[in-house]
Amino acid sequence: MPRIVNIVKKGLYRDSVQLLHISDQVRRLEGVLNAMIAMGTKLNKEILAREGLLTPEGRDASENDLVIALKISDLADLNGILARVEDLLSKTPTQDLEIYSDLDYALDSNRDINLALVSVPGQYAREVVMKLLDRGLHIHLFSNHVPIEHEVEMKRYAVEKGLLLMGPEAGTSIISGVAIAFANQVRRGPVGIISASGTGLQEVSVLLHRIGLGISHGIGVGGRDLSREVEGIMTLFSIEVLERDPATGVIVVISKPPSQDVTRRVIERIKAGGKGYVTCFIGGEILDIGEKHRGRVIQTRTLHGAALETTRLAKSQLYWEARRMLGIDEKILNKIEDGISRLREGQRYVRGLYVGGTLAYEAMYILKEYVGDIYSNTPLKEEYRLDNPWTSRENTIVDLGGSEFTEGRPHPMIDPSIRVSRIAEEARDPEVAVIMLDFILGYGSHSDPVGAHLDALRRAIESSRSSGRELIVLAHIVGTDSDPQNMALQREILERLGVVVLPTNAMMALAAAMITMGRADKEFIEEFEEKYLVGF
Structure with missing residues (x-):
């Protein structure tokens, strides 16, 4: 049987980005099924609990304590794993930089x-x-x-x-x-x-x-x-x-x-x-x-x-x-039409899981004209603020870069783990028709953002189909072919999975509107362009 172990290092602080990289390395160790090394903030403990990684020792940790949370196989060498964690914690991520104290x-x-x-x-x-x-x-x-x-x-x-x-x-x-x-x-x-x-x-x-x-x-x-x-x-x-x-x-x-x-x-x-x-x-x-x-x-x-x-x-x-x-071409339009034809009666809601706050805002601004008001942790109208930002309702767009999700943690452009978990939750809702995702490339962002989401997306699509539903996933990639993440490859991986990749965030919002309204025609696109893409 797998074991859950929490080790609390009292008063030990490490930067959240450094801990993210350490967690990634620990997950690759033999016998480790899951791992999260993080400061004991309220948010991090909530995430540990959601992942099934929290024990009473970790629950009692303060925000000034470091928590080593492990899920390991019954044959794993716990002492060896902890020794490796200690070694990683002892190394500074700035060894090749000039460091000044004044x-x-x-x-x-x-x-x-x-x-x-x-x-x-x-x-x-x-x-x-x-x-x-x-x-x-x-x-x-x-x-x-x-x-x-x-x-x-x-x-x-x-x-x-x-x-x-x-x-x-x-x-x-x-x-x-x-x-x-x-x-x-x-x-x-x-x-x-x-x-x-x-x-x-x-x-x-x-x-x-x-x-x-x-x-x-x-x-x-x-x-x-x-x-x-x-x-x-x-x-x-x-x-x-x-x-x-x-x-x-x-x-x-x-x-x-x-x-x-x-x-x-x-x-x-x-x-x-x-x-x-x-x-x-x-x-x-x-x-x-x-x-x-x-x-x-x-x-x-x-x-x-x-x-x-x-x-x-x-x-x-x-x-x-x-x-x-930057428009929706015939190939994309055909994919949208095909997706609409596969939806089951009752699938009518949009769920946007964004790492870019302004992109989330733009999507809400566009979609409200077609599907009505949108629930969010950063809503256009205060009465549509989510009571619980971890749980969507009806049409919802979430800014995962909001303070509710980033206290003591790296931004989701660096650490996509919260969104990866959220994808599975949204896919389980039988009323969801479409999930919207932004992938932001460039310096500072995750080295392989699409790869980090790949298993979660595959499972979400397959589980929906096994229950007789079609889940349409839309994506927009903010990046260039000169970015370090290889934009062409990121796009290719998404498209092989069946994700519809849109050229702009506004076009992704339009595609989501078309799907929920069951309307995919060029006249609709032309009306949208005249309203949202022209200058005044």
Whole structure:
């Protein structure tokens, strides 16, 4: 009989990403059926319980304790396994890097540094950032839970110093072709992107790369920059920076809907500029910009639409080919029609399991027009917030990068284990017709995201068929063929499994709507394109 063992290491801390890699290595050891090495946070203990890996010893661990949770065969060498775990825990993941204990000494020793990536607990970020700004460095602030009053203070000071402060909670930036944090390998080109969304920046930069365009800079300003409290401080400053940049010809501004006052302030600044602009405030208000600016300033409703209108401004001869490339072709349409024909009566719900928060938001914005309001842990309307984010109901889209799923754990772009488990749960619901998944490639992401989901997807599809149902799985891959994960292979593996791969997130949402409505025709697609993919 398998044994469940929990060993608690009191007061021992290791970074969640390091523990993820250690867990992967331990699972490969002889006699190990499952393993999770993690800090004893409430979330991690919930996951251990769901996986059947929690014992009373682990349950009593505090968030400052490290838990070694093992499921091993009855013949496994427990002492040998634990010795290997201890060996892995003793190694630092930064052995090949220069490590400094003093920030000033590090900067004095590397005087050519002009940008710093900061990832410290949010309450301590201000102390580090202000010192770096005093030393004249641009900042990419990855930290979350930064007090908003600190964000305002730091950004105002950065602007005074003429420096970029990207973040906090900036998941993605691309500066002079260098990918920072989660970003894709895209070509250089004339398009500058200012984004309050990491995955929004990734989606648009990747689509432009596929079309044949490139990025001068991608500035991630942090998700709160366009809020009423922060007032778009870094967005407005970034517009000034890109207006002066000779390598930038067209500027794209991306965000979930900002506050009305900030929207108007940004649009007024854009109208005063001299370059071409595309805004994408997903699902936000479309303002009257006046005839004088029409054609130079274009507002869009979706990330897909933003990529198309940017193409129109930057290289108009590519526009119609881009429309074709990013659309639903005959082959995909046939797959959707075939899937609809196989659904059983009563299968009517959509379940979206997203690792990209803005992609989840965009999907909800589109789908609500076709299937009604969507339940979520990050809903468009507060009354549709899930009572329990671990359990879906009716039409549900979940942002697995939300704080409920990431406390003390790596982001699901790095560690897909929560989504892998969730796929099986959604597949068991006889009313589910379609599951939507985003796979985000690039630097910082899992080395093989599709491979990590493969067994779970195969089991979900097979178990549905064995119970007389057809489960349709849709996927969208955010990536390029230059990314380290080999996008062509990722796509091929999904398609061999029967997953329908869509060229954009907006098209995946459209496909989900078509399936639930039982309608797969070109007229529907044309109506969608006119509503969501054109500029204003």
